[in-house]
Amino acid sequence: MARVGVFVCFCGANIADFVDVPKVIEETKKIREVKYAIEYKYMCSDPGQQMIRDAIVQQKLTSVVVAACSPRMHEKTFRKALSDAGMNPYLLEVANIREHSSWVHQKDKKAATDKAADLIRMAVAKSIANEQLHEISVPVTKRALVIGGGIAGIQAALDIADARIPVTLIEKSPSIGGRMAQLDETFPTLDCSQCILTPKMVDVASHPYIELIPYSEVIELTGYVGNYKAKIRKKASYVNFSNCTGCGACWLKCPVKVPNEYNMNIDKRKAIYTPFPQAVPNKPVIDAEHCTMLLKGKCGICAKVCEKGAIDFKMQDEVIEREIGAVVIATGYDLWDPKPYEEYGVGRFKDIITSLEFERMVSANGPSGGLPLRPSDGKVPKNVVFIKCIGSRDESKGIEYCSKICCMYTAKHVVLLHHKVHDSHAYVFYMDIRAAGKGYEEFVKKAQVDTAATYLRGRVSKIYKKGDKLMVRGEDAQIGQVVEVEADLVVLATAITAPKDNPALARLLGVSYDKYGFMSEAHPKLRPVETAKAGIFLAGCTQAPKDIPDTVAQASACAAKVCGLFAGDTMKKDPMISKVNTEFCSGCLNCIQVCPYQAIVEEEIPMGHGSKEMRTVSKINEGVCQGCGSCVAICRSMAISLAGFTDPQIINEIVAI
Amino acid sequence: METQIKETQGNVVSIENPGIVAPANWQPVIMGILCNWCSYAGSDLTGTSRTQYPPNIRIIRVPCSSRVDPWFIIKSLQTTADGVLVSGCHPGDCHYIAGNYYARRRFLVIKKLLNFVGYHENRVQFSWVSAAEGPKFAKVVQKVTDDIKKLGPLHKYKKENLK
Numbered sequence: 087m088a089r090v091g092v093f094v095c096f097c098g099a100n101i102a103d104f105v106d107v108p109k110v111i112e113e114t115k116k117i118r119e120v121k122y123a124i125e126y127k128y129m130c131s132d133p134g135q136q137m138i139r140d141a142i143v144q145q146k147l148t149s150v151v152v153a154a155c156s157p158r159m160h161e162k163t164f165r166k167a168l169s170d171a172g173m174n175p176y177l178l179e180v181a182n183i184r185e186h187s188s189w190v191h192q193k194d195k196k197a198a199t200d201k202a203a204d205l206i207r208m209a210v211a212k213s214i215a216n217e218q219l220h221e222i223s224v225p226v227t228k229r230a231l232v233i234g235g236g237i238a239g240i241q242a243a244l245d246i247a248d249a250r251i252p253v254t255l256i257e258k259s260p261s262i263g264g265r266m267a268q269l270d271e272t273f274p275t276l277d278c279s280q281c282i283l284t285p286k287m288v289d290v291a292s293h294p295y296i297e298l299i300p301y302s303e304v305i306e307l308t309g310y311v312g313n314y315k316a317k318i319r320k321k322a323s324y325v326n327f328s329n330c331t332g333c334g335a336c337w338l339k340c341p342v343k344v345p346n347e348y349n350m351n352i353d354k355r356k357a358i359y360t361p362f363p364q365a366v367p368n369k370p371v372i373d374a375e376h377c378t379m380l381l382k383g384k385c386g387i388c389a390k391v392c393e394k395g396a397i398d399f400k401m402q403d404e405v406i407e408r409e410i411g412a413v414v415i416a417t418g419y420d421l422w423d424p425k426p427y428e429e430y431g432v433g434r435f436k437d438i439i440t441s442l443e444f445e446r447m448v449s450a451n452g453p454s455g456g457l458p459l460r461p462s463d464g465k466v467p468k469n470v471v472f473i474k475c476i477g478s479r480d481e482s483k484g485i486e487y488c489s490k491i492c493c494m495y496t497a498k499h500v501v502l503l504h505h506k507v508h509d510s511h512a513y514v515f516y517m518d519i520r521a522a523g524k525g526y527e528e529f530v531k532k533a534q535v536d537t538a539a540t541y542l543r544g545r546v547s548k549i550y551k552k553g554d555k556l557m558v559r560g561e562d563a564q565i566g567q568v569v570e571v572e573a574d575l576v577v578l579a580t581a582i583t584a585p586k587d588n589p590a591l592a593r594l595l596g597v598s599y600d601k602y603g604f605m606s607e608a609h610p611k612l613r614p615v616e617t618a619k620a621g622i623f624l625a626g627c628t629q630a631p632k633d634i635p636d637t638v639a640q641a642s643a644c645a646a647k648v649c650g651l652f653a654g655d656t657m658k659k660d661p662m663i664s665k666v667n668t669e670f671c672s673g674c675l676n677c678i679q680v681c682p683y684q685a686i687v688e689e690e691i692p693m694g695h696g697s698k699e700m701r702t703v704s705k706i707n708e709g710v711c712q713g714c715g716s717c718v719a720i721c722r723s724m725a726i727s728l729a730g731f732t733d734p735q736i737i738n739e740i741v742a743i
Numbered sequence: 744m745e746t747q748i749k750e751t752q753g754n755v756v757s758i759e760n761p762g763i764v765a766p767a768n769w770q771p772v773i774m775g776i777l778c779n780w781c782s783y784a785g786s787d788l789t790g791t792s793r794t795q796y797p798p799n800i801r802i803i804r805v806p807c808s809s810r811v812d813p814w815f816i817i818k819s820l821q822t823t824a825d826g827v828l829v830s831g832c833h834p835g836d837c838h839y840i841a842g843n844y845y846a847r848r849r850f851l852v853i854k855k856l857l858n859f860v861g862y863h864e865n866r867v868q869f870s871w872v873s874a875a876e877g878p879k880f881a882k883v884v885q886k887v888t889d890d891i892k893k894l895g896p897l898h899k900y901k902k903e904n905l906k
Binding site: 193720739 | 772784787791793795
C-alpha cells in the first residue's frame with residue numbers, strides 16, 4: 087500500500103494569499119493513499135526540507151508530493167532532500183500550485199484552491215506509479231577527434247592535448263593551417279598571419295598527445311557520447327611519409343603544372359606538391375587527378391629523383407578506426423562565387439578579383455612576392471576599388487546573413503595596399519561599416535585616416551571597360567549622386583559560405599545544419615558550442631561566419647567542454663530514458679524511424695528460452711537516448727516505456743481528478 | 744461541423760448530446776498536456792508574469808509533444824475532461840529536434856477520428872507555445888476554455904454513461 091506524504095508550501099504569501107492552503111490540506115487528506123499532509127511557509131528552505139526528511143523516516147513514506155512552485159524551479163532541491171533521507175529521489179512529484187494556480191487565478195480564490203487541490207490529486211496519483219530510478223553511468227573513451235586542421239581545429243586540438251587527453255586531428259588537405267595560412271596579415275593588429283599560426287602548426291605536429299592524420303576524412307561515425315567509433319579514410323598520398331624527408335627534389339622536377347589552390351589559382355603548382363612551404367607535415371602528396379604516371383602510366387620522374395625511394399605509385403586509400411569519446415567539428419568555410427554579379431562583369435573582366443586573391447597577391451609568400459598586380463597586364467594598380475557585401479546581405483543574388491569579417495579585412499586590404507603601393511588610392515563602396523570588436527572601430531578609423539581612402543556609402547550598379555581601365559559606377563548615398571570611379575583593379579569582398587561538404591558531413595555525424603549549410607548549435611545563446619548530439623562540438627566558421635579571435639575562443643570553449651566530458655571515468659546520465667520490454671516488442675521497428683537520435687537499433691533475440699529460432703526486437707542504447715518519448719507513443723504493442731513519464735503515471739494523472 | 748449553441752434557461756446544452764443540460768454553475772475541465780521545454784516553460788512564464796487566465800485547465804507535463812499518446816487524449820475525454828489542449832514547441836524549435844512534427848501528424852489523424860465518431864472538433868485543440876510566450880499561453884487557454892464552454896459538458900462516450 088502506497089504511503090504518500092504531501093507537503094504544501096505557502097511560498098511566503100505567493101501561494102497562501104490566493105489559495106486556501108488549510109482547505110487544500112483538508113482535501114488532500116481525503117485521498118486514500120495520502121498518509122501525511124502538512125503545510126509550511128517555505129518548503130524549499132532548510133527547515134522545510136528537514137520536515138520532508140523527517141516525515142519520510144517517521145511516516146515510512148513510499149513517495150513524496152511537494153505542492154509548491156514549478157518543478158523546473160526546485161525539483162532538484164527536493165530530489166536531493168529525498169535522497170538525503172535515504173529515499174530514491176525519483177519518487178518525488180511536484181504539484182505546480184504557484185505558477186499554475188495561485189499566480190494565474192488571483193481574482194478567484196475558490197477556483198484557485200480547487201485547482202490546487204486537483205493538481206495535488208494528480209501529482210499524488212502519478213507519484214504512486216513512480217518507480218525507483220538510478221542515474222546511469224556510461225564509460226568514457228578519453229580521446230577526442232578534431233575534424234579540420236584550420237586555426238579552429240589547431241586550437242581545439244592543442245588545448246585538449248595540453249590537458250593530457252589524446253587527440254586525433256584529421257585534415258582533408260595535405261597540410262594543416264587552413265584559411266588562416268592563406269592570410270598575409272591579420273586585423274586589427276596587422277600581425278603576420280604565418281608568424282602567429284605556423285608555431286602552433288609545429289606544436290600540433292610535435293605534441294605527444296596529438297595524432298595528426300593529414301589528407302584524410304571521416305567516413306563513418308557510430309556509437310554515442312563517450313563511446314564513438316570513427317572510421318577515417320586516409321587518402322592515398324603515393325608518398326611514404328616515413329621515408330620522405332621533405333627535401334623537395336620531386337616537386338622541383340615534376341613536369342606537370344596544376345593551378346595552385348593555395349594561391350587562389352593565380353599561379354601553378356606541380357602534380358606532386360606541398361600546399362605551401364611552411365606546410366605541416368612538410369611532406370608532399372601526389373595529386374592523382376593530374377599526375378601523368380597515375381593517369382597514363384608515363385613519367386615517374388619523382389620516383390627516379392627521390393633518393394629515399396619514398397614514392398609509391400601503388401599506394402591505396404586506407405581506412406583506419408579510432409575509438410573516441412567526443413568530436414570537435416572545425417571544417418571552416420568556403421567563399422561565395424561572385425558569378426551572379428553579371429553587371430559587374432565578373433568572369434569577363436580579368437581585373438576583377440576576389441579579396442582572397444588580393445590577400446594572396448599582397449602576401450609575402452604569394453605568387454607576386456607581395457605586390458598586387460593586375461591579372462590582365464601584370465602592372466601595379468594605382469586606383470583600386472573595393473566593393474563590400476558581395477553576396478552577403480543580398481537576398482536577391484546571394485545570402486541574407488552578414489559575413490561579419492568583410493568590413494574588417496577590407497580596411498586591412500586598404501592599409502596593405504597603401505603599404506605596398508605608396509602612391510595608390512583606394513575607394514571602398516560599403517553598405518555599413520560593421521566594426522564591432524576589440525580595437526576594430528579604431529582600426530577602421532585609423533585605416534581611413536592613414537591611407538586617405540575614399541569610403542563611399544552605396545552600392546555599385548555597373549562596371550564597364552574603358553580602355554584598359556574599369557569604370558565603376560555606383561551611388562554615393564551620402565550626397566545622393568551617382569559616382570563613377572576609374573579603377574585599375576576591382577576587389578570584391580565575397581561572402582563566407584559554409585563548406586559545401588558540410589551537409590553531407592552533418593548527416594554522417596548525425597548533427598543538424600541550417601539552411602545555409604552551417605552546423606547548428608544546440609542553443610543560439612546558451613549552448614553555442616555544443617550540437618544537439620551529445621559529445622559533438624563546434625568550433626569556428628563551420629557554425630557561422632566569425633573572425634579569428636572568435637574562432638579561437640570557440641575552439642578553446644570546445645576544448646573545455648571536451649575536458650569536462652572526460653573529467654571522470656564514467657559519465658552520469660539522467661535515468662529518464664526509454665526502455666523496451668522485449669516480451670511485448672513485435673519487431674515492427676517503427677520506433678527506429680521516429681527516434682531523432684538514432685538511439686534505437688535492431689536486435690536478434692531467441693524466440694523463447696533455449697529456442698534456436700530468432701526474432702527481431704528493438705533495443706535502445708541508453709547512452710544515446712535523450713528521453714523524448716517519441717518511440718513510446720509510436721509503439722503499437724506498448725512495449726516501450728519512458729522512465730518518469732510511463733503510461734501508468736500519466737493515465738493516473740488524467741483519471742485522478 | 745458548425746457550432747450551434749443551444750441554451751435552456753441560461754444553461755449550456757452538450758453539443759454532442761442535446762438532451763444533456765449543464766448545471767447552472769457548470770465549469771468545464773480541460774486537460775492541458777504540455778511539453779516540458781517550451782509550452783510548460785511558457786505556462787510557468789504566464790505565472791511569473793501574473794497573467795490571468797481561466798482556472799479550468801489541469802496541466803500535465805510530458806517531455807515532448809511526441810510523447811503524447813492519442814490514448815491520453817481519448818482517456819481524458821472518456822473520464823475527466825470536457826476538452827483537451829496539447830501544446831508543444833514551435834515547428835523547428837523542438838528540444839528533441841523533430842518530436843513536434845511527429846506530434847502534429849499524429850494529431851491531425853486523431854482529430855479526424857474523434858470528429859468521425861462524433862466529437863466536436865473544438866474538443867481537442869493543439870497549439871505551439873514557446874518558453875517566451877507567457878501571454879500567448881494565457882490567450883490559448885482563454886480561447887480553448889471559451890470554446891469548450893460553448894460546447895457544453897462532454898457526456899457522450901463518458902465511461903460512466905456507457906451501458
